[in-house]
Amino acid sequence: MHELGFKNTTAFINPFVINSLPCTVFVGEDGVTLSDDRGLNFGVALLSPLVAGTGVHMRLENRKFKLYLASEYQNQLTEIATKREQEKRETIERLEQLRKSNLMFNQALNLPFQWKIDIKVRMSGLSENSWGDGQSRSTVYHIRVMEQFTEGRLKRNIGDFLCGKDHSKHQGYTDGYDLDHDKVSCAACLKIAARFNHKGDK
Numbered sequence: 375m376h377e378l379g380f381k382n383t384t385a386f387i388n389p390f391v392i393n394s395l396p397c398t399v400f401v402g403e404d405g406v407t408l409s410d411d412r413g414l415n416f417g418v419a420l421l422s423p424l425v426a427g428t429g430v431h432m433r434l435e436n437r438k439f440k441l442y443l444a445s446e447y448q449n450q451l452t453e454i455a456t457k458r459e460q461e462k463r464e465t466i467e468r469l470e471q472l473r474k475s476n477l478m479f480n481q482a483l484n485l486p487f488q489w490k491i492d493i494k495v496r497m498s499g500l501s502e503n504s505w506g507d508g509q510s511r512s513t514v515y516h517i518r519v520m521e522q523f524t525e526g527r528l529k530r531n532i533g534d535f536l537c538g539k540d541h542s543k544h545q546g547y548t549d550g551y552d553l554d555h556d557k558v559s560c561a562a563c564l565k566i567a568a569r570f571n572h573k574g575d576k
């Protein structure tokens with residue numbers, strides 16, 4: 375954004391001017407003086423004249439007056455808003471992609487019994503390391519067995535994790551959490567799950 379050069383035309387700054395900043399002021403008939411729509415003279419004059427009536431954005435930056443073409447300033451605001459919108463859309467898309475790939479990963483485990491993703495709930499409450507919904511960033515996602523099954527010497531009951539019995543505080547089900555967007559990350563669960571996955575290959 376191009377900064378407009380100016381000089382002060384008054385020895386002291388009108389406090390009303392300070393109070394009105396940031397604001398848009400307009401170039402006077404002489405092409406250099408600036409006043410607002412109420413006619414308040416802002417006590418500055420442009421070094422290079424502009425067409426009378428041109429809008430100038432005036433603000434304080436580090437206690438110093440800064441002047442920009444109002445149209446340029448507005449364009450920059452629009453650009454920033456557009457960029458934020460774009461970033462927001464990209465984040466949503468990225469999360470949606472992640473959710474899809476996690477879902478595919480989970481489905482590819484191809485387990486022959488009902489299950490869902492679940493976590494061991496520690497009653498640690500919220501901390502700076504949590505997502506804000508009670509899950510920690512280091513949370514391990516297990517396979518929660520939802521249907522009793524026996525596979526050789528491996529036997530699991532409803533509510534068990536595939537890697538073993540859930541001894542955590544909230545045994546059984548962590549209701550209220552939508553873990554659909556996460557993927558199984560427990561190494562022990564995945565190791566056991568791999569047995570089932572490879573069975574079909576033979």
Ligand SMILES: [Zn+2]
Binds near residue numbers: 535536560561564
């Ligand atoms: Zn596990």
